[in-house]
Each structure stands twice: as C-alpha cells, then as structure tokens.
Amino acid sequence: MNTAATQWRRGLVVGKFCPLHRGHMLVIDSALAACDEVIVISYTKPEFAGCGRALREAWLRALYPQVRVLVLDDTSLAALQGGATAVRVPHNDAPDAEQRDFCGWLCLDVLGVTVDAVFTSEDYGDGFARALSAYFAARRGPGAAVEHVCVDRARAQVAVSGTAIRADPHAMRALMHPLVYASFVRKVCLLGGESSGKTTLAAALALELNSVWAPEFGRELWIEKDGALVFADMLAIGRTQLAREQALLPHATRWLVCDTSPLTTLFYSDAMFGHADPALRDLAAQPYDSTLLCAPDFAFVQDGTRRDEGFRQRQHAWYVAELTRRGLPFTLVQGTPAQRLAQACARLAAT
Template identity: 40%
Template sequence: MTLPLRTGLVVGKFWPPHRGHQLLLETAAAQVAELLVLVYANPDSETMPAPVRAQWLGELYRGDELAAGPHIGRTPLHIFALTAGADGVPPDVADDFTQREFVRQWLARQGLHIDVIFSSEAYGPGFAEQLGVAHVSVDAARERVPVSGTLVRGNPAQYARYLHPLVAAQLGAVPPAEVPRVVFLGAESSGKSTLCAALAEACGTVWVPEYGRTLHEQKNGNLDYEDLLYIARRHAELEDEAAAQAHGVLFCDTNAATTALYSYYYFHRCDPALRAMAAVCGQRYAHTFVCAPTVPFEQDGWRGPEALRSFQHGMILMQLDYFNIPYTLVEGTVEERVTQVQNVVGAWPAPARR
C-alpha cells in the first residue's frame, strides 16, 4: 500500500505513555508518510519531565537500526520534547485558543507543515479547525484502551496492564502475567538455553531465547551502548508474545537485570530506564533459577574466554542478593537440572500454574 504524502501531528502530555497513546500513534502512523509528536506539560513532572517521556516514546518505536531513528512500520516519528523555559509552553489551565495558537506558532518557527491532526480528546476537532487541517479521532470513548494518564499516575500498579513493560518499570510496576514466568540466569555457556529448551519440551510449553544473543549476532558482535536498553525492551516484548502460546508456565532465558550487568561490563554505565527494568525483575518472574557454570565450556565464537565464567556467575549472585530476589541454583546434567526445576515448579499451588 502506498502511503499518502502528508504529515500528521499528535500532541500530548504522554505522562506517562500508555497503551492508549500507542494506539493513537500507531493508528496515525498507518495513515501518513511521517508523524510529528509533541510532548509537553506545564507544570511538568519533576521525576519524568517531557524530555524523558519523549525518550521513552523513541525507545518504544526504535528498530534494530538505531541510526534510522524511531519508526512505526515504515513511518518515521519525529518526537519533540517542549518545555516552558525553552519553548514557552503555556500553562495547562490556559484557554483552548492559547493552547492551539502556541502549537501553530511553534510549528511555524520550526518551518513545519502538517496536514492532519490525530487525537483521542474532545479538543481535537476545534484544534484542527484553528490550524486549518483535517482531524482524525482515535478511540475518543476509550473503549479499546480504557485508561488515561491521570488514572495511571494515581495508581500505576492497578493500571500496569495498560503500560508497556519498559514504561511500567519506570513507575515501579509490573503488568500482570497471563502465566507464571520462570527465568534462568547464568554465566556464558552455563546451559541456560539448553535447559530452557529441554524444560519447554518436557512441560509442553514454550520458552523465550535470549534476545541479546540474537542482536549480538545480527550486529556481528558490534553492540552500541543504546543497544542494551533496546535488548531489554525487545526481550520483554518477546516474553509477552510468547505468553499467549504458553501452557502453565513460560521459561525465559535471561532478564533485564543481566542485560544491565552487561551494560556496565561493556560500557561502564547503564541507562536509567534499563536500571528500572532490572529493578522490577523480582516482581516480573515467579521464580529465578541460576545455572551453575559447571557444564563443559563451549566457545562458539561469540563468547568471552572461559576464565570469565566464574566472575560472571559471582556478579549474577551478587545482583540477586542486592535486589533481594530468591533463587534456586541448578547443577548437574541437563536431565538432573530439568528434574530440579520441575520439583520447584511442580510444588506450586495449581492456581499459580495457570
């Protein structure tokens, strides 16, 4: 399908970005050649100001090629974070004419032309009329995604189901899981993938491979700092997708906490959004297993030297203790490890396994 050669506009607080915002953006992107997104509020959040919220939006729609910028499908997103100091954002309580005129003048100063405004609010038609462009309403009744930023700010845990895992983590919340998720951690070549595959077969369910490994190979080992947050975000999405096919339990190879460790290992720093995702791992998974680095080391060309395994193992255990996350150490052959895991999972009450 050939997209119309026109530019769309979405304006909002995105405080915080939720699934309703994502529906709005994705619906808009499907109908335009490019989409402008303005993020602002006055007064703004002190803990998650507009530049931070704009960064989250950009990360949610980042593809494998970071240089290409945020995209939804083939549509590029141009995300702008506006502030009262730098851009003269009017107070939220200002009248409609003032709000609309601010956007019109800001666009003019930037030399930007739009053809259509997309909104989920009652102000949308009048806003579009004052700017002399078309308007498209998206789920204004909030029937498809019954949530608002106000509701989320009031009770993040209650409305976490309407948040992407990356955003939910920034609020210290975890979206409810359809099935219990069991995560396996361990040093390189400690048997995590082999064990996950064996357990999935034995339990008649599915498992989620380590996405960091996938991207590492795709980029021929040349990961950038920004890739680490992307890995955690994409891995969380793959878990959510796999949960729909899981039966009773979902086995996951690695989590955001280990990705954060690798961020420090390779780049000596870690994005705050990735740190937040690491901090909620204790809530995201029903149980954590750590694979002892006692299986024969296999150098497949992508791993570090075998001497690192003991250090990596110790760092993982230290991190689990730091976050107060209980874990079970599994050792022995694959068959023995499968039995050890099944003994733990099989002891859960029946409702926990649904």
C-alpha cells in the same frame, strides 16, 4: 511524503502518547493517508512513569519514520531555544488557550510551518483547529482555515484508554504495537556456574510465566566450534546475546527470561584469555530487572563440554563477588528444580 492523492498538504497530530497505542496510530495513519506531510507533536507535564520523552520519541520514530516528529519536555525545549527557557511546556492542567498557543508557536517558531488540518479523536478538535487558524492568521496574515478531522471519536474501531493501559499494560497489550509493548516487559537474568541447572530453570520459568526465554548463545557457539573459541568471539557472543533479548522482548509476557548475560561472557573472556575487550566490559554492565543466581548444590554433571567441579565453584564464587562489587542485588535459588522454580516465581512476584 504520501504519493497517493491527498486532501491536505500538511497535517498535524498532537498527543501525550503515554503510551503510544493503536488508537493514536489510527489517527496518525488517517493523517498519513490524507496529507502530503504529517507532523506529530508529543508533550506531557508531568511525565508518566514508563513513558518518558526519549521512549515516546523512539516509538514514534521507529513506527513512523516518514513523519516529522517533535517530542518535548522542558529540557529538550530549552535546547531548541539555545538554552533559554522563555517558553516552557504547559502543564497538563493548563487552560486550552495556553495549550493551543503553544502548539501554534511550535509550528511557526520551532518547525517553521503552518498546517492545513489537525487530526484528533476528541471533541476539542474543532476548537483546536479554530485556534490554530487564528494564531497563524495573527502571525502570518489571513489564510485558509485549519480544518479538524475527527477520527473514531466513538472508539468504535479501537476501544482504548491510555489510563487503562498504564494501569495494566500487560492485560492491554493487544491495544499496543508489539514494539511499544516491549518497553513494558522486564528482564530476569539467570546466572550460574557450569552444571548449576540454569538452562533447565530458564525453560521452566518461561513456561510457568507463559513467556519466552533467550537461550545462551555462547554455549551454542562453543558446541558449534568444538570449544575452539577465539578472543574476538567473546564480544560477538555478548552482542548476539543482547540482540536475542531485544528481538524477543515483543514476544514476551511481563518477563523475558534470559539464560545468562554478557557478564558470563566477561568471566569466560578473563578465564580463557586473561583479558576482555573494553566493549564487552561495557556490555556486561547491561541492567536487568531481576537476577537469579543458581547454586552449585547438586552433583556436577559432565556433558562433554564442561570443565570440572572446581571450575564450577570458582565460577559461582566469581558471580557472588562480582555482583556484590557492582551493587547488583541477586537472589540465590537452590534445591530441587521444583524448589528453584518456586523461589524464582516468588522473587519475580515480589519485584
């Protein structure tokens, strides 16, 4: 609810939001400034890759918790109808009249409300407002006309195109909120036994990609506790590692480099305690877009926190077996640091 002086009681914004960008946000923000309540409806048929219903809803709810959000596809719409499919989401190429009646039906029959204003940045807004006025009048009797508020039609404030963003979201990242851009960042996971050059490669790869990397929390905690880890630390390590990745995604560029994953923590839990928390096993199934396994092909370096060469070989063999068992493709990187970096970059460029 907007506590400032407002012009309308309830405003409506409708869009595909594929993806949600700063132009859309300007329209929603304008509605929030002018209305006591704002409804945002999103649907598209067909869906656009990387902009699925659940993701669009997550963006809107995270950025606009004060807005009444309705994000639909045929499955969710059928659920709202008790499993029936009497009304389905219109195709994007459906006539304007069908799209407008659908929005009117959503307002009255799904949300149980009418709106006083519709906010767009398009020429169709005037016709949309007139159609909603007629739809509401036909169903509920004459009332005040729905007004159209056009926001930045000339794209003078935000020069943006959803098509251009979908074509290269990384080049257009400035036109998206960091939370939205984070959804387009892919994650590369680096695995390897102790003293296999994993952390060195992670830092170098992030620098090469002009991105950021998530350091290995488990190693930090091991040092902090002088190796005296307890069983409960294992799950905490896995959760913290994933939380770090999530926090860094909005700051990455194309790729977030992850120095280890909960799969490593699972290995240490089994090695140190003979078992693992089921919740940690679930975390270890966390998917990554690419996995690099560092080969133990240079002399073992003891830094005071590591086991020995035999343990390194055992850990490497476990990674190979476990990744294979899970059907997860991985790339073995080996050789000098420069060679490993070149192999990693080539793998990501091909992914």
